[in-house]
Amino acid sequence: KVVVVGSFNVDHVWTTAALPRAGETLSGEYATGPGGKGFNQAVAARRAGADTAFVCALGDDMGGQLARALAAADGIDLRGQRSERSTGTAGVYVDGEGRNSIVIGAGANADLSPAFIASRRDLIAAADVLLAQLESPAEAVLAALRAARASGVITLLNPAPANAVVTAELLSATDILTPNETEFSALLARHVGERIEGDAVAALDQARLHALCRELSPAGTVVVTLGASGCFVSHAEDVRRGDDNAYYRIAAEPVRAIDTTGAGDAFNGALAAAIASAPDAPFAEPIRRAGRYAALSTERQGAAASMPQAADVQARFGP
Ligand code: ADP
Numbered sequence: 001k002v003v004v005v006g007s008f009n010v011d012h013v014w015t016t017a018a019l020p021r022a023g024e025t026l027s028g029e030y031a032t033g034p035g036g037k038g039f040n041q042a043v044a045a046r047r048a049g050a051d052t053a054f055v056c057a058l059g060d061d062m063g064g065q066l067a068r069a070l071a072a073a074d075g076i077d078l079r080g081q082r083s084e085r086s087t088g089t090a091g092v093y094v095d096g097e098g099r100n101s102i103v104i105g106a107g108a109n110a111d112l113s114p115a116f117i118a119s120r121r122d123l124i125a126a127a128d129v130l131l132a133q134l135e136s137p138a139e140a141v142l143a144a145l146r147a148a149r150a151s152g153v154i155t156l157l158n159p160a161p162a163n164a165v166v167t168a169e170l171l172s173a174t175d176i177l178t179p180n181e182t183e184f185s186a187l188l189a190r191h192v193g194e195r196i197e198g199d200a201v202a203a204l205d206q207a208r209l210h211a212l213c214r215e216l217s218p219a220g221t222v223v224v225t226l227g228a229s230g231c232f233v234s235h236a237e238d239v240r241r242g243d244d245n246a247y248y249r250i251a252a253e254p255v256r257a258i259d260t261t262g263a264g265d266a267f268n269g270a271l272a273a274a275i276a277s278a279p280d281a282p283f284a285e286p287i288r289r290a291g292r293y294a295a296l297s298t299e300r301q302g303a304a305a306s307m308p309q310a311a312d313v314q315a316r317f318g319p
Pocket residue numbers: 180181224225226227228229230231252253254255257260261262263264265267290291292294295298
C-alpha cells in the first residue's frame with residue numbers, strides 16, 4: 001500500500017501564440033483538468049498497480065468535488081481535510097514553442113495540517129511506502145514522514161518544486177530523496193554549500209555525484225532524475241537493498257516524448273508502487289520500473305491524465 005500526502009489543483013491551461021505581457025489581452029485555446037504534484041503522483045502509484053490512499057486538503061467547492069470524483073474513478077482512497085479556502089488552482093499559459101508561465105493558487109493545499117496528518121496515523125502506519133512532495137506545508141509533510149518512520153514505513157520525498165525550502169529535519173526523516181536536476185542543484189546550494197547549475201548535474205562524474213549525495217543525505221538513498229538521460233542512484237552504505245554497487249546510473253527508455261510535464265510525478269508514483277510491491281527487491285528493479293512508467297507517460301499529453309495503466313507499460317516493455 002502507498003500513502004501519498006500532497007496537493008490537488010484544478011489546472012486551467014490556455015494555449016496562445018505568445019505568452020501575455022502586462023496589460024495585454026489575448027485569446028487562446030482553453031483546457032482544464034486535475035493537477036497538483038500530490039494528485040499526479042497518487043494517480044501514477046494507483047495506475048502502476050498499488051493500493052493507494054491520497055491525503056490532501058480540499059475546498060468545499062467544485063474543485064473539491066472534482067478531486068473526489070476523479071479519485072473514486074481511479075480507485076484511490078481519498079482522505080481530504082476540509083478547508084475554508086478554495087481548492088488549489090494553477091493558471092498556465094503555454095506558447096507556440098511550448099514555453100509556459102504558471103501561477104499557482106495554493107488555496108486549500110496551504111491548510112493541510114499536522115493535526116489532520118496525526119488523525120490519519122493508522123492509515124499511514126498500514127502503508128509500505130509514504131510518498132510526499134512540497135506543495136503542502138513543510139510541517140504537515142514532516143509530520144507525515146515522522147509518523148511513517150515511527151511505524152517502519154519507507155519514506156520517499158520528492159523535494160519539488162525547486163523553490164520549496166527543504167529543511168534538515170525533512171531530509172533526515174527521508175529514506176529515499178528524489179530531486180530532479182534543478183531541485184538537486186538547490187539542495188546542494190543549501191545543504192552542501194556547492195554551487196552547481198542544474199544543467200551541469202548530468203555531466204558530473206559519477207563518483208563526484210555520489211559524494212555530493214552522501215553529504216546531502218548521509219543515511220538515505222538519493223535518486224537524481226535526469227530527464228531523457230535517466231537517473232542516478234546513490235545509496236548509503238547500510239541501505240543498499242541488495243545492490244552490489246553503492247552508486248550507478250540507469251538510462252532512460254527510448255520513447256518519442258511529446259509532453260514531459262509530469263514525468264517526475266509519474267516516476268515518483270511508480271517508484272513508490274514498485275517498492276511497495278517488492279520491498280526487498282534490489283533497488284535497481286523498482287528504479288527500472290519507474291523509468292519505464294515515466295517514459296511511457298511522456299508519449300501522451302497532460303499530467304495526471306497521461307499516467308499510463310500498468311497493462312500499457314507491460315505491453316510496451318514486457319513484465
Ligand atoms: P521532472 O519532470 O521532475 O523534471 P525528469 O525530467 O527528471 O523529472 O523526469 C523524471 C524521469 O522520467 C526521468 O528520470 C526518466 O526516467 C523519465 N523521463 C523524463 N523525460 C524522459 C524522456 N524524454 N524519455 C524517456 N524518459 C524520460
